[in-house]
Amino acid sequence: MLFYFIALFTAGAIVFANRPRSESNRWASYFLLAASIGGIAARLNESGFSQIAYGLQFLNYTVTPYCVLIFSLVYANKIQLLGIKGMPKLYAALPILLMLVFTVLSNNQQWFFNLLLFWSAPYYLVSCYILVISFWKERDSRLRRNRFITAVIIVPTLLAVLFFIYVAKVISPDFEFFNYISVFMIYSLVVALLCTFMYGVLGVRLRIEHDPMEGKMRAVNSGTSMLNHTIKNEIGKIAISSENLQSSLPDSNEQAKQDIKIIMNASNHMLAMMERIHSQIKDIVLKEESVSLAYLVENTLKQHEALLLKQNIILHAEYTLKPVILCDPTHISEAIGNLLLNAAEAMQAGGNIAVKLSNHKYGIELSVHDNGIGISEELLGQVFDPFFSSGKSSRNFGLGLSYVYNVINKSGAKITMTSKAGEGTTAAIIWPRRKVIAFSKGGSSE
16 A cells, blocks of 8 residues: 555656646646555554544545546646636535535445545546547647547546445445555556657656647757857858958959858848747747737738738638737737748638637637648648648748747647648637637628
């Protein structure tokens, strides 16, 4: 039983320490820590500290299913996207309070486990359902594998805990469950360790909701920072040498002066290009404020209107509502602009772009749809990868959509990309309700 405590407590501590700002990681650590105290409670009871052991056992039985349920809701974005923070968590904790009252008023062990099973079974079953569905409905290939691994690690053990502890205790309160549960614990630990070495999703990093884009962006940022620094130094040498050479040439040698000017212009262009690449991938610091999203979108569209008209692209904007949201207007405007440029590149011979701001079941949705060449299914999962190119001419060095993904992710929103080759592409940004400050009805513009 002591191993039971050490294993779960250590896992919970590592999960929390690895990424304490992630709410899903915090709740994962909470339920692991709550589950772990069952092992130490048994050891305390054997040592004669029965009252302390009884209190810890009560927390183990009641707090664990609660933490598991909240973890699954947070993990699957059911709470964040709905924009409801405290109330579901408070309501879900009410059975714990009722169990505490019952324990104080009665010492009937059989009825305690009957009541416990009555509400904990739905908590465990709903949690398992949410974890499986979150994988099943995930369309982002970067997250789908991670959700699958999380479900494979957690769901079988949760079902085993429900059957061998909660159900078994109703049938026989003195039932010894540990030998059965230990098999599933070992299974979860082994799978987690294997995934650590094979995929880098759990284990050392133990990121329950690890986003593979984070590692890619860090690696790209580090590499381009070094390259940018090197190129700056070398261009500096070229610039100084070119200026010295230019000043030493006689005015009659016009051809040589023109050649040097070409070298200097090329050097400046190369430096500007590297600065632009670096600005697209460096760490983003948001300065959020209250912003009228429809006004921000409209201004962004006007900035790109001339370019789109030049490419024979007809732009249609529809605002079924005009919300005020909390965001960084500079970065969001730049992100929307990147989506417009990406759509324009898919329509070299002209076409239509439809921008729509509307309600979404989780909050507010801004969609950008083009009727261009589309993206094949096998390439769609790579569009947000740094330096990815679908073969179209790119003004963003393959970093435009990576930048968009980074901005939207840091803004607490979500971006999806759907497409079909030959039929066009739709990019949709979804802001959760917690980011929406006010609503108002809207209209459309051409």
